[in-house]
Amino acid sequence: MILSAKIVPLLRKHGPDPHDGRMQEPFEQRVKRWLVAYADSFRELDALHPMLEFKLGHSARVAAYARLVAQASGWSAEETGLGESAGWLHDVGRFTQWVEYGTYQDALSIDHAQRSREVVQGSSWLETLPDAHQRRLLDAIGHHNKRELPASIDQDSLPLCHLVRDADKLDILDLTHRMLMDGTLQEAQPQLSGEPYVSDELIEEIQETGRGSYAKMRTLMDFVVVSVAWAWDFQFAATARLVLEQEMMAKLEPYLPSTERVGQLLRQARVQLEKSSAGVRLFESERKVLGEPIG
Numbered sequence: 001m002i003l004s005a006k007i008v009p010l011l012r013k014h015g016p017d018p019h020d021g022r023m024q025e026p027f028e029q030r031v032k033r034w035l036v037a038y039a040d041s042f043r044e045l046d047a048l049h050p051m052l053e054f055k056l057g058h059s060a061r062v063a064a065y066a067r068l069v070a071q072a073s074g075w076s077a078e079e080t081g082l083g084e085s086a087g088w089l090h091d092v093g094r095f096t097q098w099v100e101y102g103t104y105q106d107a108l109s110i111d112h113a114q115r116s117r118e119v120v121q122g123s124s125w126l127e128t129l130p131d132a133h134q135r136r137l138l139d140a141i142g143h144h145n146k147r148e149l150p151a152s153i154d155q156d157s158l159p160l161c162h163l164v165r166d167a168d169k170l171d172i173l174d175l176t177h178r179m180l181m182d183g184t185l186q187e188a189q190p191q192l193s194g195e196p197y198v199s200d201e202l203i204e205e206i207q208e209t210g211r212g213s214y215a216k217m218r219t220l221m222d223f224v225v226v227s228v229a230w231a232w233d234f235q236f237a238a239t240a241r242l243v244l245e246q247e248m249m250a251k252l253e254p255y256l257p258s259t260e261r262v263g264q265l266l267r268q269a270r271v272q273l274e275k276s277s278a279g280v281r282l283f284e285s286e287r288k289v290l291g292e293p294i295g
């Protein structure tokens with residue numbers, strides 16, 4: 001059921017203050033509790049709409065991936081906690097986006113990253129963080145969905161921005177594979193055709209620029225190929241290593257048309273991942289996290 005826009009501002013104020021006396025608790029744990037309570041405020045008859053449940057699960061996995069990549073990249077405990085927090089919060093704007101507009105398509109509604117930024121900005125707990133951390137957290141949340149980061153962005157926000165963007169892509173790759181397996185990708189991308197073709201123009205664009213445009217996507221297979229192009233876009237060696245070790249791109253191959261051009265692109269993507277992740281090894285403890293249920 002879609003709630004009226006009037007109720008939404010009230011809901012946005014719900015949720016406990018994570019700064020509520022459990023001072024010894026790491027910040028990211030407080031953020032997690034806040035987000036779960038915020039999501040609870042959208043429950044109706046004790047049930048969360050499946051589309052909101054889906055976003056809560058995605059946020060939990062992005063938080064876990066962000067922690068993992070930050071740890072593997074040698075970040076301090078404080079920075080890693082900030083990275084995990086950004087993962088938990090990056091899509092918090094999806095809740096009111098869904099309730100107000102009934103869609104996750106930004107083009108038909110609002111910029112959900114900007115909405116996420118506003119929701120976090122309106123939370124009283126944010127000011128418990130040092131000013132510089134607040135700014136970096138808000139930058140990472142507000143820019144996580146942009147094709148390019150703006151040139152005007154503070155340089156010290158960049159690592160956190162890149163971390164959330166990499167972690168988001170990791171979960172989308174995994175989700176894409178799961179949806180291909182259970183045949184639900186079409187449902188998730190109804191605007192794309194189910195024809196088993198990849199546009200030559202899209203492959204050329206990726207091979208020339210290392211980037212595939214969403215505007216050029218026509219089929220579900222184009223969508224999958226655009227995610228293969230992320231091999232050229234990952235900002236952390238640990239992300240590329242994770243994709244290789246978990247065979248996240250290799251698992252997409254059986255679903256793609258077996259043409260010479262697609263095969264060539266997949267080989268090039270693998271070479272790029274090897275190059276990007278050269279010298280990086282994930283620790284046993286990081287691998288273990290991947291095997292555990294997240295969230």
Ligand SMILES: [Fe+2]
Pocket residue numbers: 090091112113144145
């Ligand atoms: Fe997002």
